[in-house]
Amino acid sequence: MAGGIAVLRRQPSVIPGFGITLGVSLTWLSLIILIPLAALFLKTTELSFERFIMIVTSARTLHALELSFGLALAAAATNLVFGLIVVWVLVRYDFPGRRVFDAVIDIPFALPTAVAGIALTNLYAENGWIGGLLAPLGIKVSFTQLGIFVALVFIGLPFVVRTVQPVLQDFEGDLEEVAATLGASRWMTIRRVIFPTLVPALLTGFALAFARAVGEYGSVIFIAGNLPNVSEIAPLLIIIRLEEFRYADATAIAAVMLVASFILLLIVNLLQRWSERRAGKR
């Protein structure tokens, strides 16, 4: 550890304790994150490459991955659209109960996933409050892919809203007025002046919602049909493989999901840096 610290050059600081705090942080991070993840990838390497490919490209695995990523994408996109509307309404307009609705947005963030899971399943079942309304229309939500989609929209909403909200709040009204005085129509103002400012935050929120939805388990497991090749999400497949004691399979699928998540995290970080730079320019 001492060697590692020496490599991290720093300007001498007045504040003491650099060595020990960095040491403790690195140790803790290693224990909690690096070592476990290393164990995962190590276990994956125990598999031969062919076996790894075989597991990951088996019909059932592929379908589960497609489902998890595909529905997560759809849900994040939905949250992008509706999240933007919600943010616009909350920041720009005033109406009775606005504070309450502002607080409501954090509920999916604070509510345990299992609670959300049973609540949504019950709600959209054929005899549920909403499911009962949709059943005569022939729309089945619980135990179908649509149900998974609903659950993923639920848990992803706060990410878009809370990421865009500060940007919109800080947005300087002067620019809008300038545009208006220059003769821009309202729509043009929105499109050319306001929207570009929001784009980095929107994309960040989208990526966060997407990343969260891909790995989601608790809220989906109750409402999904869990039928292989139809409505089985990737995290569930990992658990099933574990219960069958097929550790190698579970690890392989997890490794694929993990790599995808890392890439997403990288994209989010890059987006955040891009948006910081843009904000810095102003």
Next chain:
Amino acid sequence: MKRILYGLVLSAVFGACAHAADVALLNVSYDPTRELHAALSKAFSSQYKTPDGKSVEIKSSHGGSGKQARSVIDGLAADIVTLALAYDVDAIADRGLLSQDWQKRLPENSAPYTSTIVFLVRKGNPKGIKDWADLAKPGVKVITPNPKTSGGARWNYLAAWGYALKQPGGTPDKAKAFVKSIYANVPVLDTGARGSTVTFVERNVGDVLITWENEAFLSIKEFGRDKFDIVVPSVSILAEPSVAVVDKVVDKKGTRAAATAYLNFIYSKQGQEISAENFYRPRDPEVARKYEAQFPKVSLFTIDEVFGGWRKTQETHFADGGVFDSIYQN
């Protein structure tokens, strides 16, 4: 808020200590037995006291029988195992956790109750399921659990196989083809019998559920006669769920007396009555006579007479690379 948190934690710790006076046993059981063991352990705890006057609390864990056996082997500290079939207990014995002669230690080869395999169908039996042959028909969706993890699933498989063998001109090859066509109709393999029940009953998947007799009756009791019907096939297998004390664990914890007492309790008149009330066929002749009307008459064969016992069967059919693996790509 922090103060409240401290207070809760302290009371939690004290609460935990207060229970330390009781003896706690862990019963690792198979999937559908939640209600059975809840009733049995309640009755047992209210009557039994250890020689030094302590009361006994029985905690239980439920899941697919094969999976539970693996968990015990992997370190789940069970005092008692009450599993779906003898082989799963043998697997634990093979690892040295309990003695190899476990089956002789209790009456009836350590199987205090029996059951069999029947079909649960939607009310009115819209697909007209009457016997095993109907399960192989195209367009029929069959729900059965995964034989790799579930005990009931293996009994289901063997019952179907046995049926095919008993048909005129039945050969092992024909039986294999028959069982394969049934599994072609299976949309999802849950890890345990209860999981399959949930899929069939709650998620409304499938036309017919192959399940334990006790599970079928329980579903009707829970959900009403107006939702499901039971169809009894022409022939089925005699399923003998096995129970045993896990020597290594009870000797270390010093709970052998209590654990053995619980298993003996299942064989007692009261235990047999509770079993029958939960739709398990009791061994005790008197209790069996009393509950005779409740259980349908089925022509039953045993695993020994048709398959040569569990060890051989597990090796041939359910081990990695066995017959099941060649039938069903999971």
Next chain:
Amino acid sequence: MSFNPVIQPQEAADLLPAGLAPALPARQSRRDVRADPLWLRWVLTGIALSFLTVFIVVPLVNVFSQAFVKGFTAYVGAIRHPDALAAIRLTIIAAFVAVLLNVVFGTITAWAITKYKFRGKSILISLVDLPFSVSPVISGLVCVLLFGAHGCFGPWLQENDVKIVFAVPGIILATVFVTFPFVARELIPLMREQGTQDEEAAISLGASGLRTFFRVTLPNIKWALLYGVLLTNARAMGEFGAVSVVSGHIRGETNTMPLHIEILYNEYQFMAAFAVASLLALLALVTLVAKAVLEKRIARAAR
């Protein structure tokens, strides 16, 4: 080219295309220019509120409604069931340990990142963020791979008779894994904004490092810290996926509240499942209220 952006309200209204002239009288403040047409406001507000109501409010209300569907006595009975109480106990213990560990180590990490300058800082920050993008099931899987019977430490654990997987320590570990970033993430932006002047001043006045932390830094970050505690607690108590993998599902022993909810639900005991769920939902609401209060304090501290 420059122009004077300060335009009198009357002029502003004149410059607007006729169709989008605000419905409000022109003598109002320049805010009019930013106002959307009334019909648009109604439509958007309607969409936003309906969306929020349908997707968020209704499910939450449903939890409480289903919990009390059989009346208050049945509700209390479900909560006071020994298995439910044991689950509540275990949840509290796991959350407490997770909060404690993450407060201590999260603060240290945030301090190391924000009070010094060194290369490789962004890697460290990415590491802190990592658990956010990892599925909880994978966190649980990793626990099993490390401490399960066939895991890296499995044989050693079995020899020394230490039980982690299928026992309470495994649940606590899994909970700590998934809640790791919350405290650090809350502290880092704030501590960055606050800078190092206060601490440097204290040090130059002769205070030791530890004293500086407790007397100078801690009061500055106390609201953000509390906020981090709140989030960690909420997440820890509600964790499901990771814990589901490592738990033995032993009722009354290794079941947390979310796992207990799952068991009740799968045993068709819907009312009881919702009763336990309503406790967690209540916790979520309390968390939100506390969050709103704390956010104001944090905003003040950042200035």
